Each structure stands twice: as structure tokens, then as C-alpha cells.
Amino acid sequence: MINTEKIVTVEKLNFSYGEVKVLTDVDMSIHRGEFLAVIGPNGGGKSTLVKILLGILKPDSGKVSVFGKTSGATGLIGYVPQDVSAGRGFPVTVREVARMGRMLTKKSLSDVSEIKFIDQILDNLSILNVADKKMDDLSGGQRQRVLMARALAIEPELIFLDEPASSVDLHGQTRIYDLLAELNKKMTVVVVSHDLTIIPKYATSVACVSGHVHKHDEAEVTEDMIHESYGVVDGCPVELVAHGHPHRVLKEHDH
């Protein structure tokens, strides 16, 4: 369930790549328990926003606070990148990748318990059968699930996923989103996605990023609202654009 505790707050955030402004005066917050879908046009700044919240990119100006810290909420945040080709040609097994995040935190258990713990996560993601394989020998969809296992293994309270279903088929997409809905019972989920058909079924809130992100907490997420064919303003669905700004809508949702 969503509660009123804000675990992420962003104030007056600005970011540019050289001369190109990507995010301008962004204000937003994420509440504990949300399943937030971040949508928006290509180049609108979705992935950039997530990378700033993760501390990967530094904003030009503005305030970012995640779990009350301005930087380094290490161990509380999981991250599944969009690019699953990271580490190509790197000699590493699936199990070792899944442990990678835990090895950087103090969450590692004794060897036997640790392997059991990791294997359970791999099993939940249906990739235990490839645990001893090299990452290079996996398909794109399998690699994506391994990176998801790596993020889940640190037992995060907040997880960011950048296009988590981009390398899988339709059936795989539904399975991933079902899993995320299950995870949402225990943690806050933020998904960057282009897939506007699947979002209304799962998301409790939607933010469209197109240079700006502004809050609008009243409306409900409906298929019409976020479907591109419904009309687009400034790269964002028209129904999400409130008061001349792009928009963030929130609905109560129980999975």
C-alpha cells in the first residue's frame, strides 16, 4: 500500500548534456509503496532522471534526496539498467553477477547461506538452470533477468528498472510485470517504460518526463489517459498534462 512517506524528493532540478538542456526545474516526489511508471518521448529525460536519482549523474543544480540522503543511499536502492549488453566479453557466471551488488554491501551471508539465498532469487526469476553459465552465453531476455536478480539480491526498499521488458516477448513482459507487482508489496517500484498498453494494469502512478516533471496527485491512471493515440502535448499524453505542465498522476491501487 502507498503511504504518505516521501522516500524520494526532487526540487528545482536542472540537468543538461553540454549545451542541451534535458531536465528543467523538475519537482517531484515518490512515496513509499508506489508503483511509478515513468513514460515520455525519446530524449525527454526519463533515463537521465533515473540516473540522477541513482547518483550516476550529477545534476547541474537543484536538490535530490533519496531516503533522506543527498547521495549514496547504498544498499536501499536496486537498479536494473536498460542496456543488457553491459559486460559483454566479461568472464563471469550468472550466479556471480547476481551476487555482485551484495558483495559491495555488508549484506553477504556465510558462503552456503549466501548461495542458497542467491539461488532462491534466480529460481524465482526462472534462471536457476543457467546459474553456472557465462553471461555471454545467455539471450537478451535471460541477461535482463540476471540483472534483475542482481538488483533484488541487495534486498532494496526501492527498485528502478529502465525498460525492463525491452528484451522479452509479450508473454515474458507480462511475467516481468506480474513479478514487479508482487515485489511492489514489499518495495517501491519505479519503471521506465515505452509500453503504454501494459502500464495501466500495474502502475499506481505515472510520470511523463519531457524536460519537466510536475506533480498532479488527483487523477487516476487509465488506458485512455496514457495511450498515445488519445493525443499528445509536448511529447506527453494530453490527459496527463495538467495546468500547462507535464504531469504526474496518482491513484490508489491495491494489487
Added chain:
Amino acid sequence: MDILSYGFMQNAIIASILASVACGIIGSLVVVNRIVFISGGIAHTAYGGIGLAFFLGISPLLGAGVFAVVAALIMAYITKNDKHRSDTVIGAMWAFGMAIGIILIDLTPGYNVDLMSYLFGSILSVPMADLIYMGVLDGVIVLYILKWYRQIHAVSFDADFATSMGVKSDLIYASMLVMSALAVVLLIRVVGLILIISMLTIPPYIAERRSNSLKGMMIYSTIFSLIFSLVGLFMSYTFNLTSGASIISVSAVCFFLSIIYDRVKSIK
């Protein structure tokens, strides 16, 4: 085993072992991080340091070390802050390092008979002082990898993820380049500046195909480096050939054989 009774040959074998450890560890990082061109740039820029050392009358390896480390830091900064122009800048530094080295040697009075040995290696004439220097650098490299293996592993695999986990990825990246600079200095005596890049890439490449972990790759790579160095050394002694070129030739032949072997194996 008469050849082992010669002092110069004993030194050459010790130099091979020390160089192989650096090749195994740093070469693996060079290959998985795809910083081969940068490492080549560092190696050739180091020639400026050798020239300066000759000019000032100090140890050439010390001069090369200082130049290589400074070049590594500059390249780390450039590749992180101006990615799209970094290869141009590295190319310029590569050439400038060589040029400044040649000019400084031109300005140094007397004939520098040792010069070629820094370009193409001279493992059969490594003095004890250089072995000690190489041993110290090896120690630094081994301590470095033992202390920061987890962070290096994570950054090499996926720097963004490592950063999101609180790892100072830029610092780790810069440290990898500095360690590459130390490895360059270690290898100068064995294969020379011109050929260093092949020692940092061929053994790790062959090792990568046969390892399931970065640690395994480093160990295999060290073993392959040692085998190539010793076989090349033996060839050099037996047929009176340039040692660095002999070592690299052995490595290259094994490299092509390993590619053929892997292809045939994948067809079967």
C-alpha cells in the same frame, strides 16, 4: 640446462615471472575494460620519460614511470570528460610522448647504446636494480587488486551499477589506468614499449575464453604470459634473436592457434 647457470639468464627468468604477474592482472583489466588503445597511448607516452631520464642522467625506468602515471591520469580525465574526442587526444599524446623522447635523447651528449632496448625490450640484460624495481611495482599491483577486487570487478562489469551501489567508479577507473602505467614500466625491459600492448592483450584474450571469472582470467593469463615469455626467451637465446620480438612472436602464434582451436571447437 647449462643456460640456467648464467646470471643474465637467471635474471631474465625472474624478469619473466615478474612481468607475467603484471600482464596477468593488469592485462585482464585492460581487455575487459576495453582500454587497449589507452594502454598503448600510456606506453608510448612513457618514451618521453625515458628521453627525459637520459637527458637528466636518472634511471630510465623511473622517468618512464613518472611519465606513464601522469599520462594515465590525463587520459582518465579526458576519457571521462570528453569521451568523443578522447581517442584523438590520446593519439596526440601517443605521438608527442615519442617525439619528446627522441628530441631529449638527441640533446643528450654521447651515444645512447641502451636506447633500442627500451623500444624493443632486452630481457637478457636486465640488471638486478631493475628487477628490484619491477618487484616493487608488482607488489603494488598485487596489493591493489587484493584490496579493491570487488569494486574493480563491479566497475569493470557495469560502471553505472557500481556507481549506484556507492562505488567511486571514476576513481576506480583512474586507478586502473595508473596501474596500467605501472605495468607498462614493468614490461618495458621484457618486450619494449613498442610491443607492450600485445603482452597486455594476447594472454588475457586467450585466458578469457577459458575462464568463468575475472580472477580465473587473471591466473590463466599470468600462466600464459609466463609460458610465452620463457619460450620466447629460449628462442631468443638459442637463435640469437631479439628477445622482445621472440616473445611476441610466440604469443601471436599461440593467439592465432587459440582462435583456430576455438572456431573448430564451436563447429563441433
